[in-house]
Amino acid sequence: MQAIDLDLETLAEPIQDTLRVCALHAFAYCPRLFYLEEVEELYTQDAAVFAGRRLHEEIDKQEDKEWLDLYLEDEILGLRGRVDALRTRDGETIPYEHKRGRCYRDENKQAQAWDSDKLQILAYCCLLEAALDITVREGRIRYHADNVLVRIPLDDAGRKWVKDAIQQARELRQSPYRPAVTNNEHLCSRCSLSSVCLPEEARLAHNKEWHPVRLFPQDDERDAIHILEPGTRVGRTGEQLKISRRNEAEEKISIGQVSQVVLHSFSQISTQAVHFLAYKDIGIHFVSGGGRYIGSVDTRQGSIQRRIRQYQALSQSDFGLELAQKLVSCRGEGQRKFLMRGKQKLKLDATELEKAIARMKAVLKQVARVKSLDSLLGIEGNLAALYFGALPQVLNPDIPDALRFNGRNRRPPKDRFNALLSFGYSLLIKDVMNAILTVGLEPVLGFYHQPRTQAPPLALDLMEIFRVPLVDKLLYI
Ligand code: SF4
Structure with missing residues (x-):
């Protein structure tokens, strides 16, 4: 079964396709990561991704946050994205980016931003300038793990860095070839896609002398939901799955807790739930009442x-x-x-x-x-x-x-x-x-x-x- 997801955002895309700011962040982190996500459309939903989302949800609830849900796009610059928070200080507009992890410490133990984070906040600064026709002098990144705020000034060199990175990322997006794995192995141990990129295996394939380090993917804390009782129905309500069993109270499960849905025997699933699970890249599988594997919903589009x-x-x-x-x-x-x-x-x-x-x-x-x-x-x-x-x-x-x-x-x-x-x-x-x-x-x-x-x-x-x-x-x- 092949799901075709024609969402309105895709249909409304401008002729000059813009790049997501977070994709530019991935590009600065590792071009291969950018390629896997943007071209091959591989994403993982690991614990770190959910923890990051939870942090942003908490930030969204903060009362002093200004300009909730500020989504910007500029075709000439070629960028689009949603700014975490925007504040005005002494007449200056300053975008904020929130990171769950730790900052980088230089040789003097001073708090600095990681390069990819730096490019990301500068990209938001440039996007604000282009979309709102204002001048932005700096962006700020808060690293929550060590409660540090790092200020990143925007100057002409920063603007050029952003423009060059957009250009290079666009060129890479046109390439039919996946870039090689990064030379900086430390990046791989923190990379959300290491379990599908398989960097150590790729290094070993190119160099038989290589001694691979075992990279363990983070535990998936989500559950595979097995629907065993015939006649049970799985539907969707908001961001939850709704499970209705005969003669039992309705059960609701947050989509963030679900890794797969397995329908045994003659249980039912609604179109809305199939669409929702496909959109979230959550597997749907069918097993017969006799325990035989029947098939899976295949929603791949970019591979x-x-x-x-x-x-x-x-x-x-x-x-x-x-x-x-x-x-x-x-x-x-x-x-x-x-x-x-x-x-x-x-x-x-x-x-x-x-x-x-x-x-x-x-x-x-x-x-x-x-x-x-x-x-x-x-x-x-x-x-x-x-x-x-x-x-x-x-x-x-x-x-x-x-x-x-x-x-x-x-x-x-x-x-x-x-x-x-x-x-x-x-x-x-x-x-x-x-x-x-x-x-x-x-x-x-x-x-x-x-x-x-x-x-x-x-x-x-x-x-x-x-x-x-x-x-x-x-x-x-
Ligand atoms: S695992 Fe390493 S090489 Fe692969 S995408 Fe991530 S950082 Fe790049």
């Missing part, structure tokens, strides 16, 4: 270049085979380690289990030597047979008989254990699809699974890595 690159890369059979080998190794190693941990935890003295673990190790050594996907499929089949054959031995002996595992079966699963396993994999493929759609890749272009079933090959490929840690592990021990 054509990325999908072309994905197609070009995966059309090279050597590259696809290399990725598939890594995938099979990763899954097989995960399964083998899982058996080893189970053996240790239950203090088992099982010769058969040890044999299976040793044979898996031997089979895994063959992965690097295969020359075709067909051979790799054979090896994967051997690993799966060894793994599932050994699994019953690492089950907790206290598990009731009805929940015991006696071999993998599916479509449909014939016992409770297999039903749980299949349901877990359905939820997993839904999460993998959510991630694929969030980063704007094409789920049908995979590198290992063939497009034979309705399930998208790339999602099937990537979920292999997570089967053991996210599903199997929950069930066996």
Whole structure:
């Protein structure tokens, strides 16, 4: 399903498309960040983004704030944006920018603004001058984490900096190529898009000697909302989702708390709610009453270049085979380690289990030597047979008989254990699809699974890595 969002702001755009001031801030921070957001339309809604929004909402409530909601646009300058606050001091109009974090300290420990923040406030100053035909002499930035106010004077050099940056950003917006990752690695650890930019992986891809630092994305504190009861309806009221269940009081959930909506069985969702969730880049997924993944709402609009690159890369059979080998190794190693941990935890003295673990190790050594996907499929089949054959031995002996595992079966699963396993994999493929759609890749272009079933090959490929840690592990021990 493809949502087409023709909002009035887009339709009313002037012939000379203006640039958002916050996009200019991203450009000064890292041109790649600007490109990911402005051209590829990748945004994340992490905890820092929500905390920033909360700060601005609090500022909006302050009584002494002047000129609430001042939105400005100037086509000649080529900028548009909303000023955080505007105050008049001694006859001078001064824009304010509020930042949640800390300021930069120079060698004398004096409080300074970060370059990207400096460019942003200067851009607001220039925008005010151009749109209101006034002279602005300075802008101010308040860093709330250390309660510091930094004053940034506007002079001709500052005006030139803003104009040059607008020009460069516009040129970059026309480019079909994503810029390289920044040389300043410190920026990446604080970047809201590091989880989709993957800067350390990009550095490693260009330099095999690179020792990547693990960048952990911030915890997503939002919840995936599962609508399980048939007949339940999901609607929208203001900035909230409204959930109406039969014979129960209506539940309302703020959109800021929602990461995905998963509709199981025959629950309903209104057009308004679909539109709202799509607008907020929140995934909507469907799972059948029997626990089978059905599909997801796809609202991607700006990822054509990325999908072309994905197609070009995966059309090279050597590259696809290399990725598939890594995938099979990763899954097989995960399964083998899982058996080893189970053996240790239950203090088992099982010769058969040890044999299976040793044979898996031997089979895994063959992965690097295969020359075709067909051979790799054979090896994967051997690993799966060894793994599932050994699994019953690492089950907790206290598990009731009805929940015991006696071999993998599916479509449909014939016992409770297999039903749980299949349901877990359905939820997993839904999460993998959510991630694929969030980063704007094409789920049908995979590198290992063939497009034979309705399930998208790339999602099937990537979920292999997570089967053991996210599903199997929950069930066996
Ligand atoms: S993660 Fe690093 S390279 Fe990537 S956009 Fe952010 S700052 Fe730039």
